[in-house]
Amino acid sequence: MNPELQLAAELADEYINGIGTTDVSRESDPVKLRQRLSKDLTDDGTPPLTVLQELYDDALPGLLNTADGRFFGWVIGGTTPVSIAADWLVSAWDQNAAAYACAPSAAIIEEIAAEWLKELLGLPQQASYAFVTGCQMAHVTALAAARHKVLKAANWSVEEQGLFGAPPIRVIVGEHHETLLRAIRQLGIGTDAVRQVALEDDGTISLDALKAELESDSSTPTIVSLAAGDLNRGAFDPIDAVCDLAHEHAAWVHIDGAFGLWAGASDRFRHLVTGISKADSWATDAHKWLNVPYDSGIAFIKDADAHKSAMTIHAAYKIEMDDVRDQIDWGPEWSRRARTIPLYAALRTLGRNGVANIIESCCDAAAGIVDGLGRLPGVEVLARPVINQGLVRFLADDGDHDRRTDEIIERINATGEAWFGPTEWNGMRVMRISVSNYRTTQKDVVRTVEIVANALMEIQ
């Protein structure tokens, strides 16, 4: 075997075998990391095996152990071994998955993976798609199609005429992720176009408020963006009812389902996305809940013409072929890695039941942790998981719950046995519990509750 690949395989194996036995938190001091990693750029280079070994040793202390089953920060997701292995093939093959002509197998793999995903997630079979870096770029791709369509209905060709002088667009949102706002900025729509409507107590968009907003203005080109699983509570907007209402007003409905869209793959959770196929576009990630390596986001668009009009590109050297799909016509990039290959391998390996098992076991673990924490003294449960996200905070006798919450999170993370992220929610410091890794077991649930109980006891 090629010695570089051999060493990399051994080191990767060592790392993966160490998951669960090493600290969840590691070195985060940037000064120390710079000291370790800054080397001289020499004239004649350094032997590759030395480079690889030192890279491993020097980077290791600064790797946040997100692959561990007790890592509950952000919504990171794990990586199944087959998806890591397939990702190695992506690099070995080094295909430029821009077009069929320069990467035929990668192009066909995309077609197949997209068909599987549409079936799994309950999306319309005719939807077009783009495999992008993450949900952020999936928003950009999907909303570019939306922008095209709603402006075309107002007799404006945004691709030719740009946005100067264009009819203003309105984007109606409920609970939403910051990446949606950045997509709106990047597309030149501007955040002034955003109309935040009232939410129900459970964090879902108020249908009455949405109706009032839609009825207040029947002429402005409109996009409604919904959350299928918000970051904090995993709240799902009433997709079915909103799609009916929004379509009565000729609005485009976009769904941010970065992780929540995967509820559609589970018999137990599919009811949360009832009506999902009625929407016009969907953005999601595979690097979160499908547990494939970064970077892997997906945009689906019902109106393929709008999608292609927004993204297509022409060049003299493009090799046009019949009956093939060139990715550059559908996504925002030109040269790109064949990032769909790990996704294809993961879906084939897991099958429908395997995907559903990941979703359901993560949801059960999230509920188990939140319920377990809720039984501890001084813990307030703010959001019991609808799916895999929950919120708690820690109560202090002196009433400074924010300080207490930050202190306890720091203590838990310092144990190296579990990792939670702090965040701000409804004006409070809170601890978010996010479970999106296939490695999280019921044992981890029990141990995590013990770790938090110990942190609480120590601080008394």
Ligand SMILES: Cc1ncc(COP(=O)(O)O)c(C=O)c1O
């Ligand atoms: C609801 C939601 N939307 C969008 C995103 C952005 O996803 P990405 O980081 O893959 O761009 C996230 C990330 O956590 C998210 O939780």
